[in-house]
Amino acid sequence: MTHEAGWAHAPGALRAPSWLREPSDPNALVSQLWPQTAHKRDGVLTVGGVRLTDLVAEHGSPTYVLDEQDFRARARAFGTAFADYDVFYAGKAFLCTTVAQWVADEGLCLDVCSLGELTVAERAGFDMARVGLHGNNKSLAEIEKAVTLGVRRIVLDSFEEIERVAEAAERLGRTQSVMVRVKAGVEAHTHEYIATAHEDQKFGFSIADGQALDAVRRVVEAPSLTLLGLHSHIGSQIFQTAGFEVAARRVLALHARVSEELGVESPEMDLGGGFGIAYTTQDHPADPAQLATEMTKIVEHESAALGIEAPRLSIEPGRAIVGPAMCTVYEVGTVKHVTLDGSASRTYVSVDGGMSDNIRPALYDADYSCTLASRRSDAPPVLARVVGKHCEAGDIVVKAEFLPADVRAGDLVAVPGTGAYCRSMASNYNHALRPPVVAVRDGETRVVVRRETIDDLLATDLGNDLGTDKGMAP
Known part of the structure; x- marks a missing residue:
């Protein structure tokens, strides 16, 4: 039933969907969602023999990681x-x-x-x-x-x-x-x-x-x-x-x-x-x-x-x-805790990407999973929503997932299953720069699609070429 104050205030609005079970260990990987080489060691996600903490240190975030x-x-x-x-x-x-x-x-x-x-x-x-x-x-x-x-x-x-x-x-x-x-x-x-x-x-x-x-x-x-x-x-x-x-x-x-x-x-x-x-x-x-x-x-x-x-x-x-051969790794920027009616709550985890690198949740109401990728946590699981940095309320990367309660700025969060239609549909909304695709294998990384730069972004913007000498007002 819709609440008079909006959908978010309806009973159960902040509950996990029926198919999502609270894990006993929020650090654990659900193996069927990830590339075949993915595993965690000391809480750090490794794909293709490459620790994602090392990959981000070299290539930045967000990054598509292709196994x-x-x-x-x-x-x-x-x-x-x-x-x-x-x-x-x-x-x-x-x-x-x-x-x-x-x-x-x-x-x-x-x-x-x-x-x-x-x-x-x-x-x-x-x-x-x-x-x-x-x-x-x-x-x-x-x-x-x-x-x-x-x-x-x-x-x-x-x-x-x-x-x-x-x-x-x-x-x-x-x-x-x-x-x-x-x-x-x-x-x-x-x-x-x-x-x-x-x-x-x-x-x-x-x-x-x-x-x-x-x-x-x-x-x-x-x-x-x-x-x-x-x-x-x-x-x-x-x-x-x-x-x-x-x-x-x-x-x-x-x-x-x-x-x-x-x-x-x-x-x-x-x-x-x-x-x-x-x-x-x-x-x-x-x-x-x-x-x-x-x-x-x-x-x-x-x-x-x-x-x-x-x-x-x-x-x-x-x-x-x-699809399953790729995941996307993000860095957490801010964390907010939302409580409605004094009881149910959700943790909003904002990352440095969003609908510009994965439009599918906004376009198809698609569901995704995620995991804390940079460390192990002993904190209990909390219901989280991973959101992007764009100026849209619908800029949601993962609608519902359990993450460790101590998730914080600077952590890395990885989302599996992003190989299909994420980079292909990526945009420059809010003048965002599209992430690179980094292939991993046997402990080595190789950039197969480089990260866009500000110069790339401005290369098609001819404003400075259409100045007063072309009859336009300054």
């Missing part, structure tokens, strides 16, 4: 489990030149969705025959560069795009392989903004109203295009394969219609990604082997029911590979 060994292991696990598939790492989760090279090393393909991401792949020397271009509104520059470079596939998302890609390929003297993105009318059990297969959203062609079949027909009629197959992505942070089952049934039915009515055999089908990870103890993701077994059974069963040969499948994990 190379963990990233490679997760990429390899997907490649092994889905050995009969094409596994495209979804670069939108997080991409830099080094990560693109790791993806190539581990034998995965790469999915990009902008000119910038495509250029990073090119810079990394990625084999373009293993690159796919995505996006619902690709520019002519993006299309022409993709065709020129010879990407393996372009995923088409609109009738206008079919024409643009066909014209670009013809003009460049190429034949471009494409997939048609369809929406299967599936309501994935995830946040509204990351559910992408229901009818009322921007992505893809609807199967239900016949647009998808019409789109395939137009592709088939274009001499400069080759149809690889159909593409379906139902959303993100999904833990159950039931949504994939419904989507596969509907997409395979369309696949069969394409063969029967248009006389065209499309050899492939993409079921997208969106596999969930554990951000907190309430999350229970499946491992790649389990996902592969369940999704293969789904496609084989539905194909048999339709009397068709199962197409070659591809998937697009991004978050599931890079």
